[in-house]
Amino acid sequence: MPHNNRERDLRGDVDVNPLFARPGELRSRPRTRLADLPMLPETAYQVVHDEAMLDGNARLNLATFVGTWMDDQARRLYLEASDKNMIDKDEYPSTAAIEERCWRILADLWHAPDQERAIGCSTIGSSEACMLGGLAFKRRWQEARRAAGKPTDRPNLVMSSAVQVVWEKFCNYWDVEPRFVPITEEHRTLDGANLKSYVDENTIGVVSILGVTYTGMYEPVLKVSRALDEIQHETGLDIPIHVDGASGAMIAPFLQPHLEWDFRVPRVASINTSGHKYGLVNPGLGWVLWRDRDLLPESLVFKVSYLGGDMPTFALNFSRPAAQVLVQYFQFLRLGRLGYHEVQKASMEVAKYLADRIGAMECFELWNDADDIPVFAWRQKPGYGPNWTLYDVSDRLRMKGWLVPAYPMPDNLSDTVVQRVVVRNGMSMDLATNLVADIEETVAYLDKLTQPLPDADRSVFHH
Numbered sequence: 337m338p339h340n341n342r343e344r345d346l347r348g349d350v351d352v353n354p355l356f357a358r359p360g361e362l363r364s365r366p367r368t369r370l371a372d373l374p375m376l377p378e379t380a381y382q383v384v385h386d387e388a389m390l391d392g393n394a395r396l397n398l399a400t401f402v403g404t405w406m407d408d409q410a411r412r413l414y415l416e417a418s419d420k421n422m423i424d425k426d427e428y429p430s431t432a433a434i435e436e437r438c439w440r441i442l443a444d445l446w447h448a449p450d451q452e453r454a455i456g457c458s459t460i461g462s463s464e465a466c467m468l469g470g471l472a473f474k475r476r477w478q479e480a481r482r483a484a485g486k487p488t489d490r491p492n493l494v495m496s497s498a499v500q501v502v503w504e505k506f507c508n509y510w511d512v513e514p515r516f517v518p519i520t521e522e523h524r525t526l527d528g529a530n531l532k533s534y535v536d537e538n539t540i541g542v543v544s545i546l547g548v549t550y551t552g553m554y555e556p557v558l559k560v561s562r563a564l565d566e567i568q569h570e571t572g573l574d575i576p577i578h579v580d581g582a583s584g585a586m587i588a589p590f591l592q593p594h595l596e597w598d599f600r601v602p603r604v605a606s607i608n609t610s611g612h613k614y615g616l617v618n619p620g621l622g623w624v625l626w627r628d629r630d631l632l633p634e635s636l637v638f639k640v641s642y643l644g645g646d647m648p649t650f651a652l653n654f655s656r657p658a659a660q661v662l663v664q665y666f667q668f669l670r671l672g673r674l675g676y677h678e679v680q681k682a683s684m685e686v687a688k689y690l691a692d693r694i695g696a697m698e699c700f701e702l703w704n705d706a707d708d709i710p711v712f713a714w715r716q717k718p719g720y721g722p723n724w725t726l727y728d729v730s731d732r733l734r735m736k737g738w739l740v741p742a743y744p745m746p747d748n749l750s751d752t753v754v755q756r757v758v759v760r761n762g763m764s765m766d767l768a769t770n771l772v773a774d775i776e777e778t779v780a781y782l783d784k785l786t787q788p789l790p791d792a793d794r795s796v797f798h799h
């Protein structure tokens with residue numbers, strides 16, 4: 337919510353339209369404290385429904401990677417299970433079994449060498465999953481260092497400067513030094529070049545991103561792994577990789593099945609994905625898996641008896657909705673490999689169409705094509721303008737209901753502003769044709785400007 341709206345939102349009472357208020361009901365309610373009297377559920381529903389309507393249409397939100405479309409049957413399951421808590425595994429044994437089935441399906445999809453030895457769990461999203469992957473790295477490194485009588489006070493994690501904010505949070509919250517390898521025009525992802533100067537005996541691991549948030553590009557996991565092989569050969573350091581496959585881990589198995597990024601690469605210790613992104617479930621669901629249970633230190637797993645039974649848990653949250661896990665299983669059953677392939681291919685075709693059309697416009701150049709996940713970014717051609725920027729394009733498209741964010745690239749590329757489209761299930765070719773027409777119309781309008789528009793609200797876009 338823009339700043340001025342937020343201020344306005346804290347003032348005055350909530351008005352209830354006379355059409356919705358029932359006879360005898362109060363027509364206003366305090367905005368930021370509980371009213372003394374209750375409200376009829378129909379009236380309360382209408383008030384909340386109407387206000388949420390102002391958020392716009394989630395399917396036109398091309399900024400988010402998170403699912404905005406589900407089958408009616410998936411929605412029904414979601415509602416039916418909305419009262420189940422995922423942590424109550426002893427009470428809901430079927431849901432617990434389904435959770436395990438889901439991560440075992442992922443272990444198979446990601447080529448775990450020994451299904452029996454793989455281990456995983458569901459999470460609230462990739463952020464929690466990444467935290468767990470990072471924590472396992474840190475604890476394993478600490479245990480190995482302690483056993484060798486070495487200090488454990490300065491762990492570091494190596495990753496691209498274009499990581500999603502969760503990795504910065506991980507380092508900040510758990511006292512790990514982040515070592516960012518800057519992306520450049522020549523090295524648009526962390527590709528193993530110059531990795532040697534970033535790792536040392538305190539490196540707990542390297543993060544490889546499958547579907548960089550800024551652009552959708554895959555980092556070449558195999559190349560990074562080979563660079564680490566060389567480092568091991570020279571120094572003896574054996575540094576593991578965590579693949580942050582928040583989006584790509586549910587695209588690559590279906591659209592690039594021969595790409596080796598997963599447990600086929602022996603150095604890959606753990607992988608996360610968001611069930612609620614290309615796993616095709618509404619928010620929030622994530623998954624994290626380790627290739628072998630030995631890679632998840634026993635000391636991180638808690639056994640709680642008050643749930644009944646003696647349940648091992650490894651998670652940041654205790655209570656968490658179970659409905660998304662059931663819907664994930666529904667999607668696995670409903671779609672199978674072929675279904676996932678078809679759905680992801682359809683998104684890819686739409687993304688490629690959009691990239692072709694946008695890339696062909698005189699004012700834009702693509703930063704990357706939609707070659708990896710159905711996501712691509714573009715920038716304004718150098719020298720084009722000078723009366724408008726991509727921020728103006730974003731603002732004008734918002735008037736038509738589309739959310740297409742513009743933002744600076746990280747660190748030493750921060751002078752480069754890009755705009756990005758995330759194509760998800762539910763973005764049809766018809767909608768894409770409309771988007772292209774709206775972008776063309778927007779550019780035609782902006783091209784007519786004789787001076788820049790007054791500064792718009794450039795609220796920072798969060799990845």
Ligand SMILES: Cc1ncc(COP(=O)(O)O)c(C=O)c1O
Binds near residue numbers: 401460461463500546
């Ligand atoms: C590469 C990457 N990692 C982690 C995340 C965080 O995922 P979640 O929103 O599921 O917590 C995202 C979200 O976009 C992402 O793109």
